[in-house]
Amino acid sequence: MALEQIAEVVQNEKLLDAIEDEFNGVIVEVNEPMDPKLFHSKLKTSVSHWRQQGKKGVWIKLPIKLVSLVEPAVNEGFWYHHAEPTYIMLVYWIPKSGNTIPANATHRVSIGAFVMNQKREVLVVKEKIGKTLKGMWKFPTGTADEGEDVCDAAVREVKEETGIDTEFVEILSFKYGWVYNKKYEFIYDRQSHKALFGKSEIFFVCILRPKSFDIQIQELEIEAAMWMPLEEYITQKYVQSNEFMKDITEKYKEKVDLDEVHTEFSIIKKKFTQNFLLSLRALVSSLK
Structure with missing residues (x-):
């Protein structure tokens, strides 16, 4: 073996395995246990090597079982980018110029669902948890799962909380502003973009x-559920005292009075809304 090849093999043994990303950076995934001191040494050598190559961002994905490797990485200048249930992602910017590492997700997506039967009764629930909304009749709400469309999230949340099968018709409204105060109590502030743990929230x-009507509540989170006459729901203090809730409830009633919810015309609206969602998703992606 030539000396150059031997030198290359020795060098590679000192480096962490990495793959290149599309932005002239590298991604390191450590899956096997490693002594923290050895990891620190390899990381330091690797960063120096990547600097010589003109690389920019360095991402390190560490599974939760290798949490002991977090400290050596932080000591080399890495910082937390985001975490998921099974791993933590750290990142480092090599160039001295301002870094262009994208921020972690800036928003979370939540939904609320108006469901009405042919008797002009809307599906409402009382939650067991949450200081502010506990004991109040409200429409089913929840948070979209990762990679889940808004329409699918609404159908799923209604099914989970009430056992009612539904189909998506359209988006009535969406807005920023569902927030939590310093005590993590749920409040409403239409001007705020800081929701749970400082993330903005888009509420659809x-x-x-x-498609079904027999209620079976989710006992873990839901205290009760019922079909409530629309007019009775509208007169609730919770609806009348909340500007956003009052506004969307009035919009919904207008649609009901115009018979726009249960007619075939809704099918056209459904297709329009789905196209709107695709456009919105593309817009959000372009802003990241």
Whole structure:
């Protein structure tokens, strides 16, 4: 073996395995246990090597079982980018110029669902948890899962909380502003973009059409659920005292009075809304 090849093999043994990303950076995934001191040494050598190559961002994905390697990485200038249940992602910017590492997700997506039967009764629930909304009749709400469309999230949340099968009709409204105060109590502030743990929240209100009617509550989170006359729901203090809730409820009633919720015309609206969602998703992606 030539001396150059031997030198290359020795060098590679001192480096961490990495793959290149599309932005002239590298991604390191450590899956096997490693002594923290050895990891520190390899990381330091690797960063120096990548600097010579003109690389920019360095990402290190560490599974939760290798949490002992976090400290050596932080000592080399890495910082937390985001975490998931099974791993933590750290990142480092090599150039001296301002870094262009994208921020972690800036928003979370939540939904609320208006579901009404042919008797002009809306599906409402009382939650067991949460200081502010506990004991109040409200429409089903929840948070979209990772990679889940808004329409699918609304259908799923209604099914989970009430056992009612539904189909998506359209988006009635969406808005920023569902926030938590310093005590993590749920409040409403239409001007705020700081929701749970400092993340902004986009709240979509969807109209769904029921396909079943027998309620089976999710006992872990839901205290009660019922079909409530629309007019009775509108007069609730919670609705009347909340500007956003009052506004969307009035919009919903207008649609009901115009018979726009249970007619075939809704199918056209459904297709329009789905196209709108695709456009919105593309817009959000372009802003990241």
